[in-house]
Amino acid sequence: MFKTIYRMEGKRRQKRILIVKKIQVNMNTKKRLLTLTFIDPQLEKEYRKNNALKSLFQVRLAAVLGIILYFGFLFLDFVYFKEIFSFFILIRLLVSIVFLFCLLWTYKKPQKIELIIMIGIVFAQTGHFILMFPAKEIPDYGYSVTAIIIVFLFTFTRIQYIKALFILAFFILVYEGISIFILKYPLALLLKNNFFLLSISIACLLSGYVIERYIRSDFIQSLKLEEKNTIIKATNFQLMEELKLAKKIQQSLIPARSFCIPGISIATFYKPMKTVGGDFYDFIRLNDCCKIGIFISDVSGHGVPAALITSMLKTLLETAGKYREKPSALLSFVNNKIFGQTGGNFLTAFYGIYNKETNSFIYARGAHNPPYLIRNNQIQMLESKGKMLGIFETLSFEEQTIQLQQGDKIIFYTDGLTEACNHLGIEFEELLPAILIDNALLPVEEMMDNLCCHLLAHRKEDDFEDDICIIALEINELGI
Template sequence: MRIVCLFLVFSAIFSGCSLSHVEYIPANPQNGIAFLSNSSMVSNTIVKLDGIWEFYWGRYLYPGDFILQKQTPDTYIKVPEVWNSFYIGGNQVPEQGYATYRLVLKNIPPFTNFALFINNVSVAYRLYIGGKLVGANGIAGTNKQTTVPFYYSMLYPFSTLDSEIEIIFHIANFHYTRGGLWHTPRFGKLEAVIHETGESFGMDYFILGALIIIGVYHLVIFLLRRDDPSSFFFFLLCISFSLRVLCTINYLITQFLPGIPWDIVVRFEYFSFIVPTVSFLLFLGSVLKEYVFRPFHYAIYGISGFFALLVVMTGVDFFTRYMFQYMMLVIAVVLYSLFVIIRAIVHKNRNAVYVLIGSLFMIVAVVNDILFYSYVFNAFGTLSPLGTLFFFFTQSIVLSIRFSKAFRTVETLTLNLEKKVLERTFALEKERNKLRLNNKMIEKEMSLARKIQNEFIPSETPLKTIAAYYKPMLAIGGDFYDFYRIEANKDLLGVFISDVSGHGIPAALVTSMIKSTLLQVAPYSTNPAKVMSYLNSAIFNMTAGNFVTAMYGILNYADGTFTYSNAGHVAPFILTPDAVLKMEGKHSPPLALFNNQQLKADKKFFKVNKVVLNHGAKILLYTDGLTEAVHIDARLTIRPENIIDFETAVLDRLLESSKNDSIHAIVNKLSNGLRYFRGSDEYDDDVCIIGLEI
């Protein structure tokens, strides 16, 4: 498990580097107009709409209002920034109210698909692009009663026939101490924005999963060794920072809990700043307890408890006014922690060196976040998730050293106690109990990983004409499938099936990365090869040496066209009333074996295949757990040439005899036939079967 933790940390850090191929260019709009250059419209460019926008306070202006007559802005306002830091006619803009933001983009290529990505706005908005209402977040009203606040990161695709486009925001804030367009809107070609937001969300999901797994691991360590509370405090740190990942920037919590009230999200967000402060001091006091000043700790605990009560008991527009003071308190905690760590280093405490290295990274991230949320410095966004992961890595080293010392002490005592028979017997019994407890810990971890993996598998198929069968092996395997409704055309349905090489927790982690990545791209693309390319880019260098065979196809129920891309996966079957055929097509190498540049250089890039099927035809997709299953007696055969698998012995004959049956009947016959052929319902590999009927 320690190796898995290290893998998670390094993968998360290095995956951040994958964003480097997305180039960010500032639009620098002036007086509400941005002139874009040709270089800003290439496929891998994201345009940050930072700059000066038109601002109309206390009124909602619609696209038609700017056509009927010339509108004079009340002022020009900087984006991103809160509006109550600006003045109109010498008077400061109030915290609460409503306004219109307007920006015109010029020199954009016509007949092109674009997208605009918005993290969130304080606290509700409507968005008009090119004269059309394209979306909203919450309800932007004209008073507190008619305004419904909400945070949700949104991507808005659109296209234009002209070389300029008008962007209008109606923004209302009657619930928060700061209002306005406080995050940078990001604009670019559709594929670039999807790619960039996919990586952003994928990174958040990955960090969230890493924090939870590392935290649960150290909770188990604490339950096994309760005399040392450092593991428990480390668990609290992991969970509290995972809450911060959920409740900042992309606000993943609104995806897990779509109906969660806005004020609860804000309270969680502020809790995720208070609880880590307390957890860090608890952890520091447990690993460097000889060097801390306990009265300072108790004072911080009391003050933090007071602020936590404010967050729980008062309204959002009240407690948020005083959180800046708590941020100053956090800076005091940071300085105190550095003092304690340096003091421990002076006294030659080995653990303090690792604590200092990790703390410096986290301190930089925390200070950056304070400046970011205070709107003083916003060049890097929030860095606390990455800084925290690196901190957890170094603290894992500290805990490992502590545990190693404990084990070395036990070994030394065991050698000395071997002279006494009774004491030696006691030591051996103790070691046996440790092994038993460790085995239970591993079983719990495996059970958790298996439960997480099962959550990825759809509980039902999207259509009655689709049948699916999934039987996992006893160990944790790597088979996965899912279905995706294509946003651009409701007649299109995407179906994905994959098999990760290897088994165990690494395979489950790769499956989780595949799941989160596909959720970001599959519903928005009609090109299976591009989806495969995006997926390969996202998981390359993150699979710990495992590769993935996969197939992704899009079925058009209107005309029977099935468009697919096969990355080293077993070829599916086509069943018609007259024949049983294999859908061979053009294959590409499995995912995560080569990066996209290597594939292009070797002319092995992901290919698109297309077949047209008549009404009543059926498609059968599966993993090699079906075809490679062997008879129960064959497992006792010494000579490999005598082993007969399910594909050789049964599959062709069974498909030929059932080609005119319904797809559900065919899938049932395959699963029952496999169980009978195998002699039991326990398999050496995952078995996955998907059937689609036109």
């Protein structure tokens, strides 16, 4: 299952998750205190790749700012060095070309971001070192620009801390060498310049160290979070597969959408709120071939728990034996069997038996929605007394009998149909009787299709707040 998810996420994600499982990071040991590198070389390599990708925008912005600032200093160059201004333009132009090259290189080779950064920084400082010679008469010029470049090194760039440390050391050594041995600044000036330069360097070192620790810690947390998310996705994927299987199983427990028995026609509609639901119906063929039982129920709750109870109902109906011959007896049998077995859930149920020989319909109801009987463009409800199943261990149910006529239709349903609300809060129950009368003369299949269309038009969406089950039965011809 996890392999499936890894393929979905891609090879790179799979590799990163595998790395997480063997993280061995100890940033508090003396060995790693300065270098800020992970003990696991594979993890360190992965961190650098990740860091390179995340720093692309920052580095590109730094390159653009570098070009702007580098040329911005031309104003000072013109003010202080008019005689050799063209030399300053040349050096700044060359360094800016390098910046531009580095900027374009980030689009061509983004994985080489650290190398690109180091080239840009080194060229920027080298250009400045060259300009220190004609700017000898302005001693502040040397350390101020060097300080700006050092700030760029530790803030805008995200190269490895130890590499930034070596670059800083190189810059300081070269600057000191030029200041002391070539330009030969006086001691007082050296002390002043070095005080500010070293202060900025120390501040950058500390801030860079903290930033690096934070970035690495954030990287570890992101990997751990990614691992958890992958596990969650794998679990969800497995649950969805299991729900799909549960849906297939539940659909196999429910009869076909429509079928015809000599003398009667039946059409059905079943839509669970979730992948599986708690509404259930079944047609029971009794030993007497002239009789057919119609069972419909609604389990409290939704989803898998309710669906498990419906599978229990299917088993009980298959094994009910003689109890299936009498509606009240079957409901009492089911109630007795599920009492204490449903985890606090309960259900409503209706069971009726149509006898084709006598044209009678005998039924019992356990607090279920009473079906609609449509006859001669009029509607009546098939009422009977009975309580919900699964709450009390022993229950009795009242039976009622009616004589059916040719053309009669009976609409069985669960409360998901009548309680479906539109955006105004109007329940479908208020519209249902009129819709049934308007479609009373249609065959049950067409009647069911029209009813579903009206339901969708009422809701204005295909999502419902409850499971919906509808059975439409029509008496085509009477028995002899």
